[in-house]
Structures are given as structure tokens and as C-alpha cells.
Amino acid sequence: DAKTTQPTSMDCAEGRAANLPCNHSTISGNEYVYWYRQIHSQGPQYIIHGLKNNETNEMASLIITEDRKSSTLILPHATLRDTAVYYCIVSATAGNNRKLIWGLGTSLAVNP
Amino acid sequence: NAGVTQTPKFRVLKTGQSMTLLCAQDMNHEYMYWYRQDPGMGLRLIHYSVGEGTTAKGEVPDGYNVSRLKKQNFLLGLESAAPSQTSVYFCASSYEAGTSGANVLTFGAGSRLTVL
Numbered sequence: 001d002a003k004t005t006q007p008t009s010m011d012c013a014e015g016r017a018a019n020l021p022c023n024h025s026t027i028s029g030n031e032y033v034y035w036y037r038q039i040h041s042q043g044p045q046y047i048i049h050g051l052k053n054n055e056t057n058e059m060a061s062l063i064i065t066e067d068r069k070s071s072t073l074i075l076p077h078a079t080l081r082d083t084a085v086y087y088c089i090v091s092a093t094a095g096n097n098r099k100l101i102w103g104l105g106t107s108l109a110v111n112p
Numbered sequence: 113n114a115g116v117t118q119t120p121k122f123r124v125l126k127t128g129q130s131m132t133l134l135c136a137q138d139m140n141h142e143y144m145y146w147y148r149q150d151p152g153m154g155l156r157l158i159h160y161s162v163g164e165g166t167t168a169k170g171e172v173p174d175g176y177n178v179s180r181l182k183k184q185n186f187l188l189g190l191e192s193a194a195p196s197q198t199s200v201y202f203c204a205s206s207y208e209a210g211t212s213g214a215n216v217l218t219f220g221a222g223s224r225l226t227v228l
Contacts, residue, residue: 034216042222043221044219045219046217046218100157101154
């Protein structure tokens with residue numbers, strides 16, 4: 001599975017949009033981009049995923065560039081509860097979950 | 113619907129003792145995984161299972177054994193605990209999406225193990 005690059009940390013003001021970038025320049029055509037987050041040592045929580053098109057759900061939006069080499073997770077109105085480590089991962093099918101590379105993610109601090 | 117449940121949540125062991133961590137999922141997922149997470153490192157896969165009765169080694173399998181006798185349960189065993197196994201352990205499960213299609217991991221809350 002392709003490797004991803006994320007900034008180590010970011011800050012965001014409460015109520016503003018948080019834009020978390022991820023670089024995955026070696027992504028393959030059948031690999032999805034997944035975002036998870038981990039709040040203070042809890043189990044990681046799924047946020048959103050996408051293949052080619054931009055995606056939106058109740059938690060966030062995912063913007064994938066046309067060449068698919070990078071993406072941005074957008075939390076439209078960040079709250080203090082969004083303070084967490086955010087992981088960007090690329091992977092193909094279920095069978096390849098065993099090959100997932102979990103880096104250190106981006107530590108997002110939402111400030112009052 | 114509890115999702116993925118791990119027991120125990122906390123445990124302290126002495127070097128050489130044995131123990132078993134239990135992971136249970138009620139989502140009828142085919143795939144189950146055991147990860148460990150250490151400070152300054154990402155999640156690392158210990159063992160995984162692609163179905164009832166099957167297990168396979170992950171990235172860091174040494175010192176651990178697993179069993180999947182029932183589809184809903186995945187057990188992680190430490191036969192002779194070592195201080196290097198002090199960690200937070202996470203279980204996860206996922207469904208089989210076939211040869212294509214997205215797949216999502218559901219994680220448990222974690223089990224914090226300390227080996228003295």
C-alpha cells in the first residue's frame with residue numbers, strides 16, 4: 001500500500017474550518033484514501049474515505065486532487081472535541097488491511 | 113449493537129506471566145486484527161484473521177499467539193510476558209468487501225497492558 005505524508009501538528013480556532021492535508025503521491029488506481037482519528041488514547045475512529053470524487057458526510061469533507069496524489073480532510077466547524085490525532089491512510093481491499101501503514105498522523109489542537 | 117469490545121481494559125503482569133486478551137465483535141465481520149500502539153510509533157499489526165478458524169502473522173507477531181475459534185471472537189495470548197510487551201493493544205474488525213470496494217476498520221477501546 002502507498003505511504004502517506006502528513007504534517008506533525010496543526011492548530012485551529014474553535015468554530016473555524018480545519019483543513020488537514022495528506023500527500024500520497026504513490027497511490028495506485030485501486031487504492032482508497034481513508035481518514036481516521038484517535039482521541040486521547042481511545043480506539044481510532046473512522047471518519048471518511050474516497051476513491052476519486054470528493055466526499056462529504058456528517059463528520060467531514062474529503063477533497064481529493066484530480067491526480068489523486070494528495071487530499072485534504074476538512075472539518076467545517078471545528079470544536080474542542082475534534083482535538084485528536086488524524087491519520088490519513090491509503091489502501092485497497094479488505095484483504096490488504098493487513099498491510100496498512102499507520103504513521104504518526106497529524107495532531108490537531110482546536111483552541112477556544 | 114456494541115461494535116468491538118475488548119476485555120480487560122487494564123492489566124498489570126509480572127515478567128513471565130501469561131494472559132489472554134479477548135476481542136468480541138457483533139457486526140458479523142469476517143476480518144479481525146490485533147494491533148499494538150507504543151509512544152512515538154504508529155499502530156503496528158500483530159496478528160490478523162480473515163475468517164473463523166484462520167489466523168496469520170502481522171508485522172510484529174513474536175511473543176504473541178492468537179485464536180479465532182468463533183467468528184465473533186479473536187483472542188490474543190501472551191505466553192510469557194516481557195516488559196517490551198508493555199503497550200496499548202487495540203482490536204479491530206472489518207467486513208469482506210470482495211476483490212474491489214472500500215473497507216472500513218472498527219476499533220475497540222483498547223487494553224492497556226503493563227509488564228513489570
